[in-house]
Amino acid sequence: MLSLSPSLSPLSPFEAQQYVLYQLNKDFPEVSAYTALPLETRSQVRAVAGLYDDLGKLVAHGIVKEELVMGSNGIHARRIWEAVEPFVLEERRQRRSNLWIYLEDLAYRAAQTPPATIHAKLNLHRYLAxxxxxxxxxxxxxxxxxxxxxxxxxxxxxxxxxx
Known part of the structure; x- marks a missing residue:
């Protein structure tokens, strides 16, 4: 298990993502609102989900092409959403918020357009040395x-x- 103790240095972005993907739901199997999670945990979840929410904003507002994000980050966006969804939905229910709505939209888009579809459309090539x-x-x-x-x-x- 990754340590989230404040006495240790904060997790790197990669470690935070690994925590959200593989440990968050094991550490907190009961459904609770995002804001009910311990501060250290919220910090890691926010760093990861917030990043993907920001990517979702860029896509939803047409600033970045959807294909660019889906081709490289679509699978992760979907998996991050699936990991945080119970906490986010409970938060929304309790506070009537729209917490990470862009992340949810990004996950939806990722499910509709798998990266392999984008890669094929772009006619990406393999390079063999x-x-x-x-x-x-x-x-x-x-x-x-x-x-x-x-x-x-x-x-x-x-x-x-x-x-």
Whole structure:
């Protein structure tokens, strides 16, 4: 379990995200409002959910293309929302707020448009290093020029040109 003790240094953004994704609901299995969580926990949740809520604002207001955020952060937005949803919905119920409405919208959009769909639409390509081709780890790619000057050691001083 990650420590949220104030006597320790604060969690990094990555650690805070890992906490929200993998530990938050284990530490707090009972539904409670977000503001009822301990201060240290709220701080970590706010850092993560607030970031994704801000991304959602940029998308909803057309400042950033939806595809840009969904292609790289869509899965995380959905998973973050799923982790914080019970706390947010209870907070909204108790306080009649719209806490992290943009995060919720971003999660909805992510569920409608998986990153693979965006990647296919953009016709993204894989890059395979020439070394992988030379060593026969992947089939030859006509776009990769053959390695001419290197010799491969076969054994006991024998060499042969690369395939």
């Amino acid at each position: 020439p070394l992988a081709h030379r060593d026969g780890l992947v089939p030859n790619d006509p776009a990769v020029p053959p390695q001419r000057s290197r010799k491969r050691h076969v054994g006991h001083g024998e060499t042969e040109p690369p395939p």
